[in-house]
Amino acid sequence: MILVTGAGGQLGRELLRARWSDGAAVCGYTSAELDIRNPDAVGSVVETLRPNVIVNAAAYTAVDRAEDEPDEAEAVNVTAVKTLANAANHVDALLVHLSTDYVFNGTKSGWYTESDPISPIGVYGRTKADGEQAAEAAHKLLTLRTSWVYGALGSNFVTTMLRLGAERDELGVVRDQVGCPTAAGDLARAIAAVAAAVGYGTRPTPQRLYHLAGPDAMTWFDFARAVFASSSRCSDIEVLPIATDEYPTRAARPANSRLDSSAIRTDFGVELPPAVQSIANVVHELESSPRTATNRI
Template structure:
């Protein structure tokens, strides 16, 4: 199995490399090595390497910055995935593309299934949805994985931010009216590997953590586990606030819980994020 990986230095890309099965050959690229927004360069790279699978873990993920940086967000989140799909078709490769829960508006009252209507609230979610559509049109057999609230031992994420703030402050105000499912990047990587090995049907799959929480709940769990594992010497007091108390450029969905029944039918378990959190905190320690 030959895999071309994009976004190799991000959370998912790093975890994917950690879990690469024996016998798989990988070309791990980042934007310095391969600019996915340049179709000619993408085609040249793919023709040269001739992968069986392309895993696109590259994305523009600065949700608020995207509101004023629309062009770059669109190039990375829409044009880039389309270029990868076009190049994949030329060598008979399959594309696995990673998307987000932010394609939904958060007005649901039960977990979103893959067929639910999308309605992104901001530029980030809109460009990610456009990327999904572009990929599906170019390569109908591509696998598109929507995930949410990603954390890991790599890169910048909510867990690391909370640990840093906990060492600086005695109290923290955390949003309590946005609910979703934390997801360990290592579990997303394993799910991708499993889907590839199983030669699963193309289309959209939801994959996220196994229990839903608010951001404030997630923070409290992080602090409790970090204290138990002696990653923190003390834990701050968490004060619940509502989204309007903490205005951001981009509006977030208030409820973005994903129904993972489809991917579970492939015998792939959801991310046990509390167990993964313990492992991540020990690694960070």
């Protein structure tokens, strides 16, 4: 049994539709069904289901709002993670916890590996960094740092680009931040593969922390152009490269957050598909499905 928290989010929804091998049953709880800040509720669900694996896809992910709501972000991204780790220990489950590229400050010129020092520059990144520490209370742990998550289920950069592309003739997009776009569906399938590879918690993992992100690095500007190149509806829009300071945001973002995912590829043979392919798949799904095409950010 796999328990998924945050099952209404981008990754959570994809985890529920991923194919899990060995007939593993997956049980997802949205925030309304299970608030991970409530230790009694978490304890009760975990005691009842007695999962082998808990995938924590729940998080406070509003990067800008977190600057004004640090306590709210900390409650979900740190305190609740400790609760989940303790609950996992109680039933001897593997905790699969998700973290972020925003634990880095972005000043490194190359790709970030798991051994690089973390130094978050915003509240969201700080709480996620503290959440990694909180997850360390789990006896069986896989913390997976990912980045720039997008998909057909939820609101994200791709859904925003498609919406703006339908409204405007030109669009300025930041050209001086670089990262690795990661499709939520690819990430969910990779998590399922890694969980199966460790026997759903019955075999030890070589490391407790891995990077797991899309293999290709690009700027937001390049990402936008890839979205429009795949779009059948807004391929005429002109995308203009702009600097970060021309698009001020409440929270600072790392200028470079390229995640090197080679360790998980070496240890588990897991590698996400090329960005161009995954972006095209998501754009196609958004533009061909009336249900997902109504996503708004």
